[in-house]
Amino acid sequence: MELDFWHNRWQKGETGFHQTGLNPYLAYFYGEKGPEPDKRSSLKVFVPLCGKSMDMQWLSKSGYAVIGVECSPIAIKDFVKEYGVSIDEAKNDRHVKYTINGEISDGACIELVQGDFFDLTEADLEGVTDVFDRASLIALPEAIRKRYAEKMSGLLATGVRSLLVTLTYSQHEMDGPPFSVTEDEVNTLYGDNFKIEKILAKDILSNEQKFQELGLTSLIETVYKLTRL
Ligand SMILES: C[S@@+](CC[C@H](N)C(=O)[O-])C[C@H]1O[C@@H](n2cnc3c(N)ncnc32)[C@H](O)[C@@H]1O
Missing domain, CATH: 3.40.50.150 (Vaccinia Virus protein VP39)
Structure with missing residues (x-):
């Protein structure tokens, strides 16, 4: 499935996969049953093909650092708009990396990498301890x-x-x-x-x-x- 397929879906607003609520498995395994809140600051959750998932917002507010990768600039823009925060932007030859700082978002840091998952390197995911694949x-x-x-x-x-x-x-x-x-x-x-x-x-x-x-x-x-x- 080519990236164009997904770019078209986002352009047409065909995003039926997007959940408005928190994923219950994430809430259970990283909330109730997850590490104690004071242990979370050392954990960083990678959300591949993240869309504009609000699960990332919950992870950040729950004390986890988050890094998501998503090819669609529309998804990233929507996430930032719905989250209501401002961001820092940095470009390299493969991706545009947006950073939502903890002080602004009232939670741990969220990095959104806009580009192709298949272009990521190990260095991009330095410090990742967990992955949420929904x-x-x-x-x-x-x-x-x-x-x-x-x-x-x-x-x-x-x-x-x-x-x-x-x-x-x-x-x-x-x-x-x-x-x-x-x-x-x-x-x-x-x-x-x-x-x-x-x-x-x-x-x-x-x-x-x-x-x-x-x-x-x-x-x-x-x-x-x-x-x-
Ligand atoms: C089915 S959606 C799921 C989004 C998110 N995980 C969620 O739970 O809402 C898949 C997402 O992956 C993105 N995507 C597909 N292929 C990609 C790739 N190679 N690199 C980055 N993003 C990709 C699409 O734009 C789409 O937003």
């Missing part, structure tokens, strides 16, 4: 998921934890995105470089009218904890 891996078709997982393995240091949320359904019932990603595929993509723990799986179709209307007969949401080996 609607990112599953936004990509199969061949690009393989590249994405390989790139992610190369970017992350040993010990980095990742909270990965996937959807699984019969791919012949609907075209993606979001694409169906099975447990077998997660094991194939990440098994060599990550310890994989499946945390939960549940059928969410009864709460998803849009996907019922599109003809799905089952929609399993699965949450994994991956740890870079």
Whole structure:
């Protein structure tokens, strides 16, 4: 799936993937069940393919440093506008990096990197301890998921934890995105470089009218904890 596809989606306002509320798994595993608030300042959460996710705002206000990467300048502009803050801007040959300072946002620092995830380097992600992958891996078709997982393995240091949320359904019932990603595929993509723990799986179709209307007969949401080996 080319970046033009996503640029067009943002230009046309076709952003049905955007959640207005906080992701419940993030709230649970990084809030209630997460590290104590005084331990969070040493943690930095990477949000790949971040869109204008308000999860980043919550992470920052909860004391975590955040770095997101997103190809669409519209998404970044919207995030900044909705967050109501001003930002610093710096360019290199690959990306434009926006920084929302802690003092301004009343939370920990948020860095938004506008550009292609596949152009990131390990140096760009220095200090990252955690990853939140919601609607990112599953936004990509199969061949690009393989590249994405390989790139992610190369970017992350040993010990980095990742909270990965996937959807699984019969791919012949609907075209993606979001694409169906099975447990077998997660094991194939990440098994060599990550310890994989499946945390939960549940059928969410009864709460998803849009996907019922599109003809799905089952929609399993699965949450994994991956740890870079
Ligand atoms: C399905 S959306 C999910 C956004 C976000 N994770 C959320 O939960 O709202 C996928 C996002 O990835 C962005 N994207 C797709 N491919 C990308 C790439 N190679 N580099 C950076 N961003 C990308 C798209 O513009 C889009 O905003």
